[in-house]
Amino acid sequence: AQSVTQPDIHITVSEGASLELRCNYSYGATPYLFWYVQSPGQGLQLLLKYFSGDTLVQGIKGFEAEFKRSQSSFNLRKPSVHWSDAAEYFCAVGADNAGNMLTFGGGTRLMVKP
Amino acid sequence: DGGITQSPKYLFRKEGQNVTLSCEQNLNHDAMYWYRQDPGQGLRLIYYSQIVNDFQKGDIAEGYSVSREKKESFPLTVTSAQKNPTAFYLCASRPGQKNQPQHFGDGTRLSIL
Numbered sequence: 001a002q003s004v005t006q007p008d009i010h011i012t013v014s015e016g017a018s019l020e021l022r023c024n025y026s027y028g029a030t031p032y033l034f035w036y037v038q039s040p041g042q043g044l045q046l047l048l049k050y051f052s053g054d055t056l057v058q059g060i061k062g063f064e065a066e067f068k069r070s071q072s073s074f075n076l077r078k079p080s081v082h083w084s085d086a087a088e089y090f091c092a093v094g095a096d097n098a099g100n101m102l103t104f105g106g107g108t109r110l111m112v113k114p
Numbered sequence: 115d116g117g118i119t120q121s122p123k124y125l126f127r128k129e130g131q132n133v134t135l136s137c138e139q140n141l142n143h144d145a146m147y148w149y150r151q152d153p154g155q156g157l158r159l160i161y162y163s164q165i166v167n168d169f170q171k172g173d174i175a176e177g178y179s180v181s182r183e184k185k186e187s188f189p190l191t192v193t194s195a196q197k198n199p200t201a202f203y204l205c206a207s208r209p210g211q212k213n214q215p216q217h218f219g220d221g222t223r224l225s226i227l
Contacts, residue, residue: 043221
């Protein structure tokens with residue numbers, strides 16, 4: 001069975017500082033990997049996705065993530081955080097099989113200090 | 115504007131009542147999904163449907179039911195058999211082609227009176 005671990009439940013960074021959110025997955029085949037962001041009381045917005053090819057993927061809002069097969073990781077990064085980035089971030093793993101079911105991590109809540 | 119519409123945004127249920135959450139999409143997506151989100155937790159899959167008139171159970175289907183009579187609509191009924199229904203419910207959809215992510219609605223928050 002596939003699983004996703006986001007080790008950090010809460011992270012606080014200063015505005016303008018760099019950010020890295022960790023994601024580790026367990027999956028038997030080549031995974032399809034996603035990062036979503038959720039503002040309070042809202043749905044999830046897709047930040048970026050990895051299906052194949054270049055292991056460094058660029059997303060919206062200046063985010064990027066790197067797929068490292070040897071470490072079973074897909075960490076999310078941003079070089080300079082803005083106050084508007086405060087939200088909850090979810091990593092998910094899935095397969096492009098008939099159901100495309102996703103397994104989500106527990107989320108990381110990001111707080112940004114002025 | 116194309117998108118996924120969930121209604122209502124807030125819903126209250128009395129003990130022993132069934133309630134139905136609406137999910138409509140005008141993206142012409144083939145597959146639709148229902149997730150449950152509890153505070154401090156990730157999303158868990160309740161049901162999904164890849165095509166009209168067909169659906170499969172997810173990880174936590176007990177106490178829930180769905181229908182898929184139209185491509186655009188995938189309503190979720192929370193039955194009285196669901197003992198802990200208070201949660202945030204999210205609907206998602208995706209195209210049928212490969213390499214396509216799921217897109218989410220804005221959710222419905224269900225509370226027990």
